[in-house]
Amino acid sequence: xxxxxxxxxxxxxxxxxxxxxxxxxxxxxxxxxxxxxxxxxxxxxxxxxxxxxxxxxxxxxxxxx
Amino acid sequence: xxxxxxxxxxxxxxxxxxxxxxxxxxxxxxxxxxxxxxxxxxxxxxxxxxxxxxxxxxxxxxxxxxxxxxxxxxxxxxxxxxxxxxxxxxxxxxxxxxxxxxxxxxxxxxxxxxxxxxxxxxxxxxxxxxxxxxxxxxxxxxxxxxxxxxxxxxxxxxxxxxxxxxxxxxxxxxxxxxxxxxxxxxxxxxxxxxxxxxxxxxxxxxxxxxxxxxxxxxxxxxxxxxxxxxxxxxxxxxxxxxxxxxxxxxxxxxxxxxxxxxxxxxxxxxx
Amino acid sequence: xxxxxxxxxxxxxxxxxxxxxxxxxxxxxxxxxxxxxxxxxxxxxxxxxxxxxxxxxxxxxxxxxxxxxxxxxxxxxxxxxxxxxxxxxxxxxxxxxxxxxxxxxxxxxxxxxxxxxxxxxxxxxxxxxxxxxxxxxxxxxxxxxxxxxxxxxxxxxxxxxxxxxxxxxxxxxxxxxxxxxxxxxxxxxxxxxxxxxxxxxxxxxxxxxxxxxxxxxxxxxxxxxxxxxxxxxxxxxxxxxxxxxxxxxxxxxxxxxxxxxxxxxxxxxxxxxxxxxxxxxxxxxxxxxxxxxxxxxxxxxxxxxxxxxxxxxxxxxxxxxxxxxxxxxxxxxxxxxxxxxxxxxxxxxxxxxxxxxxxxxxxxxxxxxxxxxxxxx
Numbered sequence: 001x002x003x004x005x006x007x008x009x010x011x012x013x014x015x016x017x018x019x020x021x022x023x024x025x026x027x028x029x030x031x032x033x034x035x036x037x038x039x040x041x042x043x044x045x046x047x048x049x050x051x052x053x054x055x056x057x058x059x060x061x062x063x064x065x
Numbered sequence: 066x067x068x069x070x071x072x073x074x075x076x077x078x079x080x081x082x083x084x085x086x087x088x089x090x091x092x093x094x095x096x097x098x099x100x101x102x103x104x105x106x107x108x109x110x111x112x113x114x115x116x117x118x119x120x121x122x123x124x125x126x127x128x129x130x131x132x133x134x135x136x137x138x139x140x141x142x143x144x145x146x147x148x149x150x151x152x153x154x155x156x157x158x159x160x161x162x163x164x165x166x167x168x169x170x171x172x173x174x175x176x177x178x179x180x181x182x183x184x185x186x187x188x189x190x191x192x193x194x195x196x197x198x199x200x201x202x203x204x205x206x207x208x209x210x211x212x213x214x215x216x217x218x219x220x221x222x223x224x225x226x227x228x229x230x231x232x233x234x235x236x237x238x239x240x241x242x243x244x245x246x247x248x249x250x251x252x253x254x255x256x257x258x259x260x261x262x263x264x265x266x267x268x269x270x271x272x273x274x275x276x277x278x279x280x281x282x283x284x285x286x287x288x289x290x291x292x293x294x295x296x297x298x299x300x301x302x303x304x305x306x307x308x309x310x311x312x313x314x315x316x317x318x319x320x321x322x323x324x325x326x327x328x329x330x331x332x333x334x335x336x
Numbered sequence: 337x338x339x340x341x342x343x344x345x346x347x348x349x350x351x352x353x354x355x356x357x358x359x360x361x362x363x364x365x366x367x368x369x370x371x372x373x374x375x376x377x378x379x380x381x382x383x384x385x386x387x388x389x390x391x392x393x394x395x396x397x398x399x400x401x402x403x404x405x406x407x408x409x410x411x412x413x414x415x416x417x418x419x420x421x422x423x424x425x426x427x428x429x430x431x432x433x434x435x436x437x438x439x440x441x442x443x444x445x446x447x448x449x450x451x452x453x454x455x456x457x458x459x460x461x462x463x464x465x466x467x468x469x470x471x472x473x474x475x476x477x478x479x480x481x482x483x484x485x486x487x488x489x490x491x492x493x494x495x496x497x498x499x500x501x502x503x504x505x506x507x508x509x510x511x512x513x514x515x516x517x518x519x520x521x522x523x524x525x526x527x528x529x530x531x532x533x534x535x536x537x538x539x540x541x542x543x544x545x546x547x548x549x550x551x552x553x554x555x556x557x558x559x560x561x562x563x564x565x566x567x568x569x570x571x572x573x574x575x576x577x578x579x580x581x582x583x584x585x586x587x588x589x590x591x592x593x594x595x596x597x598x599x600x601x602x603x604x605x606x607x608x609x610x611x612x613x614x615x616x617x618x619x620x621x622x623x624x625x626x627x628x629x630x631x632x633x634x635x636x637x638x639x640x641x642x643x644x645x646x647x648x649x650x651x652x653x654x655x656x657x658x659x660x661x662x663x664x665x666x667x668x669x670x671x672x673x674x675x676x677x678x679x680x681x682x683x684x685x686x687x688x689x690x691x692x693x694x695x696x697x698x699x700x701x702x703x704x705x706x707x708x709x710x711x712x713x
Contacts, residue, residue, distance in 0.1 A: 009067070013080065014079055014080045016080070016084070016085035016086075017085055018085040018086035018268075018280050019086070019279070019280060019281060020086065020280060020281070020284065023281045023284075024281075024284070050242075052067060052068065053091075053094070053242040053243060054091060054242050055090070055091075055094075056083065056086065056087055056088060056089065056090030056091045056239075057079075057080060057081070057085075057090055058070055058074070058079055058080075058081075058090060058094070061067035062067050063066065063067045064066055064067075065066075075563075078574075107561060108537075108557070108559050108560075108561055109557055111407075111556050111557075113403070123563070124563055124565070124574060124575070127561060128561055129556040129557065129560075129561050129562065130561075130562075130563045130564070131403065131406065131556075131563075131564050132563070132564065132565035132566065132567070132575075133399065133402075133403075133429070133566065134399070134425055134426055134429050134566050137395065137396075137399040137426065140391060140392075140395065140396035140397075140399030140400050140403070141399045141400070141402060141403035142403060143389065143391070143396075143399075143400050143403065144361070144363060144389075144399065144400035144401060144402060144403025144404035144405075144406075144407070144411075145403040145404065145406065145407045145556060146403075147361070147387045147389055147400070147404060148361055148387065148403070148404035148407035148408065148409040149407040149408070149556065149557045151557070152407070152556065152557045169392050169393055169396070170392060170393075170395075170396050170399070172392075173391070173392035173396070326382075326387065326389075329382050330382040330385055332382075333379075333382035333383045334382070334383055334385075336383075
């Protein structure tokens with residue numbers, strides 16, 4: 001079965017650049033691009049939702065099917 | 066699927082005022098998931114706060130919200146709940162607001178066992194005023210008013226709540242995001258006064274004065290210093306040194322205040 | 337059918353008057369000499385399905401009534417001097433957030449613990465200036481048990497009509513003396529209900545000035561979700577620091593009272609038609625003043641009394657008018673000149689204002705007032 005990838009939406013105007021999502025992602029999907037979080041490697045996403053749960057700024061949405 | 070937080074947030078109110086890396090937003094998300102999981106009617110839910118960073122939380126929530134004066138959330142909320150016992154009443158505030166200036170209202174709300182849920186975001190500091198030490202600041206810690214280290218011993222807020230008579234007391238951390246909603250939901254469902262202390266971080270005014278190099282270090286500290294109550298049962302006193310327990314710390318069934326007052330009305334009307 | 341009469345204390349009458357006005361929530365903290373109000377409320381309110389709660393402190397009691405008022409109750413607290421001081425921050429909260437409530441404060445000696453069982457009239461300035469910041473103030477000062485009953489009803493009406501805290505302050509003599517009181521029939525005295533919103537919840541703003549200076553107030557738990565804060569706020573209830581909005585809102589809060597002084601200010605004129613010397617008095621002191629005016633008249637002096645029933649807003653207009661007609665004012669009061677200063681302001685130097693000040697826990701007796709009347713040349 002082929003792996004389906006989620007869509008990770010980052011609301012840049014909400015992101016305050018705290019790094020929490022980047023650091024606590026178990027598969028290093030995210031990175032900081034300047035002051036905001038950004039998706040670096042969507043392929044690695046295991047849809048654990050930790051980034052969405054932990055984002056204090058309501059800036060990340062992990063959209064799965 | 067992404068969780069739809071927007072359903073519970075007032076349009077146009079984000080981004081919030083909290084600093085980068087402040088855990089208050091994580092707790093707010095937990096509260097929203099708890100409200101959602103219980104399907105609380107937001108028209109019938111009051112969220113009451115005092116003053117401070119944490120106390121700005123109600124303003125974002127699409128509920129009946131009341132941002133009161135410093136320390137007075139529990140007393141205002143008691144008035145709301147007594148007047149309308151059918152409403153869900155949730156209190157939100159910080160450690161300084163709740164246990165220093167509001168300490169008296171806090172312990173008496175615990176004692177009455179009035180059916181409300183108090184979420185205390187304990188970041189161990191007065192953040193909004195610039196980092197003065199609070200009753201939860203550890204001894205020795207640096208704050209803007211303890212330049213030589215804090216001489217005061219801190220409160221254990223959960224123990225204080227238990228001692229004062231709260232009938233549901235739980236503790237979580239901003240790191241353990243998935244647990245927050247479950248603790249809050251269980252607290253709301255509990256009939257009586259419930260307290261959920263969430264250990265939180267204040268990178269801006271606490272972290273930088275206390276040798277935390279980053280938000281991540283503070284989050285990891287929350288992770289490393291906390292032990293679930295179940296796990297703690299199997300640990301020695303030595304192993305538990307410097308650790309805080311998380312999870313549901315105390316729960317008992319006791320007469321609830323508004324129910325008891327309804328009986329007062331019955332007795333008065335029977336005469 | 338004959339009306340119901342009783343022999344009541346001022347404090348007891350206050351509680352019964354509040355209930356007549358529809359009060360269904362009382363929160364208080366025990367303090368001499370106001371405790372009878374709480375005691376009567378604890379007995380009577382639950383009979384009517386109302387709520388009584390004794391809070392952990394004075395501040396908590398003030399907070400609880402504000403919370404209950406937002407949840408739709410008509411609310412009362414009772415206190416005395418030190419308790420009034422403690423409540424002041426939240427009285428300001430009630431003013432800025434525009435929450436109807438009635439604060440009944442029995443005036444005892446002060447400052448601080450002072451003389452808990454002695455009468456005084458030294459809280460009248462605290463009623464206006466006690467909380468920080470600009471804010472409206474309404475203060476009623478009854479002089480008899482009957483009037484305490486009626487004025488507390490008026491206090492509830494004013495608090496609902498103008499959406500602001502209203503204070504009633506008898507001195508300890510009025511609060512503790514017993515007199516015959518005739519209860520009004522239901523409906524005999526008007527009871528003003530809260531102005532409820534006419535717009536649906538999604539359009540509701542708690543400070544919507546398109547409805548005038550006193551916007552309708554919804555209640556929590558009735559389908560209206562709104563935000564209340566002690567910060568300077570916008571019409572939708574959310575905080576702002578925008579200069580023009582803050583200025584406009586602050587001015588409106590004060591204007592809603594100041595533009596309606598004629599509706600709020602009440603007074604009694606006693607033998608003023610030909611009066612040359614006017615005693616300006618309030619509370620129990622006015623009872624001595626009435627006796628003194630009669631005694632002075634018997635001695636051929638054209639004396640009269642202007643009795644203040646509404647202390648704030650102060651009856652500026654009436655006293656300014658009198659100042660143009662009389663030879664002088666005599667102002668007896670159980671403080672060191674609080675009302676006297678206001679009368680001097682209104683007299684504008686046209687006529688002398690002779691104060692009689694007692695702060696020894698004893699009432700001012702008529703002889704003192706007669707002697708002072710005679711000093712007016």
